[in-house]
Amino acid sequence: MNQGSIAVIGAGKWGQALHFALSQKQKCLISSRSKREIENFVDLETAMDCEYLVIAIPAQEIRGWLKENFVFKGQKILVASKGIEAKTGEFLNEIYSNFVPDKNIGFISGPSFAAEVIKGLPCALVINSKSKKLYKSFQPFFPNFIKTYFSADVIGAEIAGAYKNVLAIASGICEGLQLGKNAQASLIARGLVEMQRFGKYFGAKKSSFLGLSGAGDLFLTANSTMSRNFRVGLGLSQNKKLEDILKELGEVAEGVKTADAIHNLSKKYSIYTPIANEVKLILDGKNPKDSLKDLLKN
Ligand SMILES: NC(=O)C1=CN([C@@H]2O[C@H](COP(=O)(O)OP(=O)(O)OC[C@H]3O[C@@H](n4cnc5c(N)ncnc54)[C@H](O)[C@@H]3O)[C@@H](O)[C@H]2O)C=CC1
Ligand SMILES: O=C(CO)COP(=O)(O)O
Numbered sequence: 086m087n088q089g090s091i092a093v094i095g096a097g098k099w100g101q102a103l104h105f106a107l108s109q110k111q112k113c114l115i116s117s118r119s120k121r122e123i124e125n126f127v128d129l130e131t132a133m134d135c136e137y138l139v140i141a142i143p144a145q146e147i148r149g150w151l152k153e154n155f156v157f158k159g160q161k162i163l164v165a166s167k168g169i170e171a172k173t174g175e176f177l178n179e180i181y182s183n184f185v186p187d188k189n190i191g192f193i194s195g196p197s198f199a200a201e202v203i204k205g206l207p208c209a210l211v212i213n214s215k216s217k218k219l220y221k222s223f224q225p226f227f228p229n230f231i232k233t234y235f236s237a238d239v240i241g242a243e244i245a246g247a248y249k250n251v252l253a254i255a256s257g258i259c260e261g262l263q264l265g266k267n268a269q270a271s272l273i274a275r276g277l278v279e280m281q282r283f284g285k286y287f288g289a290k291k292s293s294f295l296g297l298s299g300a301g302d303l304f305l306t307a308n309s310t311m312s313r314n315f316r317v318g319l320g321l322s323q324n325k326k327l328e329d330i331l332k333e334l335g336e337v338a339e340g341v342k343t344a345d346a347i348h349n350l351s352k353k354y355s356i357y358t359p360i361a362n363e364v365k366l367i368l369d370g371k372n373p374k375d376s377l378k379d380l381l382k383n
Contacts, residue, residue: 086158090114091226092132093139096121098336099165100141102199107139109205109228129154137161137223139193143337144168144177144247151184161219162190163212167246168339169346174353176247176287178239188216191223194242194298195234196305198312205230211297213242234297241284241293248280249303250314250340251347251361256307257318258364258373273307276360283347286356314340321367344368 093104096117104123107113114125116132132138133156142150144166162185164177181190191214202208209232212220220235227233236242255276259269280303281294293299306312310319317338320330331338348365351358363376 086136086160087134088136090135091137091139092116092127092135093141094129094132095141095165096123096126097141097143098199100139102197102202103139103141103165105203105205106228106231107226109230110226113226133160134158135160137163137226139163139165141165144170144339145172145342147177148180151180155184157185157189160185160189161222163223164190164192166339167194167243167250168343169243169247169350171342171345171349174346174350176240176243178243187214188219190214191216191219192239192242192246194246194302196297196301198305198309200311202231208232209234209297209301211236211242213237213239213298215239236293236296236298238290238293240287241289242298244284244287244289245280245294245299246302247339247343248276248283248347248361249299249306250338251344251364252276252280252303252340253306253312253314254318254321254338254340254344254364254368255360257312257315257320258322258367258376259318260315261319261322262373262377264377269307272360273303276307277303279358279360283351283356283358283361286354313338317341322373324372327368340364341368 092114093100094116096115104113104115114127114132115123116127116129138160191212193210195210197208207230211234213236214220224233255272259272313334313336317330344365347361367373367376
């Protein structure tokens with residue numbers, strides 16, 4: 086293993102932005118399943134030999150990718166994805182735990198549009214890990230324009246980061262239907278309560294939902310057309326077909342599959358998640374105006 090070296094795996098929007106950020110202080114490699122014209126692009130084998138890895142591939146692809154490609158050699162890993170696996174309802178930390186010990190892994194959360202990070206604009210992130218030592222070992226890699234915080238509440242950060250994508254879809258629908266700022270603020274505030282309730286069931290801490298990982302990321306994504314999930318919601322409000330919306334988007338919108346996962350988990354464990362459930366029903370074809378009526382019922 087190449088001691089002290091760092092690589093980003095996944096060269097989508099977020100992988101490239103993290104690569105830019107992590108290249109400010111030292112050389113940072115980047116790898117992806119197809120070759121890209123990016124400085125310090127390497128093959129997967131070379132990347133995997135680095136002591137530090139940042140993995141930025143879509144949540145639904147992680148299990149298959151790990152099975153096919155990953156060899157644990159003692160690397161320290163940061164997971165940059167935000168989502169819940171739809172086909173099993175497993176959280177990403179559960180999936181990774183089959184491949185990497187807890188003390189070697191952390192999860193990035195917080196409000197961070199790739200398009201702003203790649204311009205070097207200021208940003209604050211949380212590194213969530215069972216090991217503070219892991220956080221401290223990654224901290225020096227981050228550039229001056231990114232402030233990093235530590236939290237040991239891995240499940241809280243994961244749920245907040247995944248859930249806000251579903252709520253961003255709801256907020257995009259609200260915007261598209263021109264329901265007004267009162268409705269949108271209510272939706273976001275009730276969404277925050279809902280994700281906290283869901284998180285509590287799985288042992289998450291309340292404070293994670295009130296800080297950068299929850300409120301921070303939710304306010305960002307549920308209020309901006311820069312969010313892919315928000316744009317999915319806009320498309321749904323115009324009665325566009327999901328398939329066409331996703332084709333036009335050309336990038337991942339994690340909220341689509343995560344809505345499925347939340348729907349199944351909340352049903353299984355009887356957790357009250359009305360907004361996420363309506364998003365799932367709209368994705369399955371329900372008219373958003375009918376969802377609105379159902380959400381407004383006293
Ligand atoms: N774009 C953003 O602003 C942010 C994104 N994220 C999260 O980061 C993750 C990745 O998002 P983006 O990079 O923005 O998405 P993207 O759609 O721009 O890129 C996804 C990347 O994953 C790769 N990929 C897809 N399937 C793969 C597979 N089976 N094996 C290997 N690689 C595969 C693609 O080639 C592509 O490079 C998502 O979970 C997203 O929620 C988190 C924070 C910010
Ligand atoms: O997670 C993000 C910003 O923190 C990106 O959100 P979208 O995937 O909705 O663009």
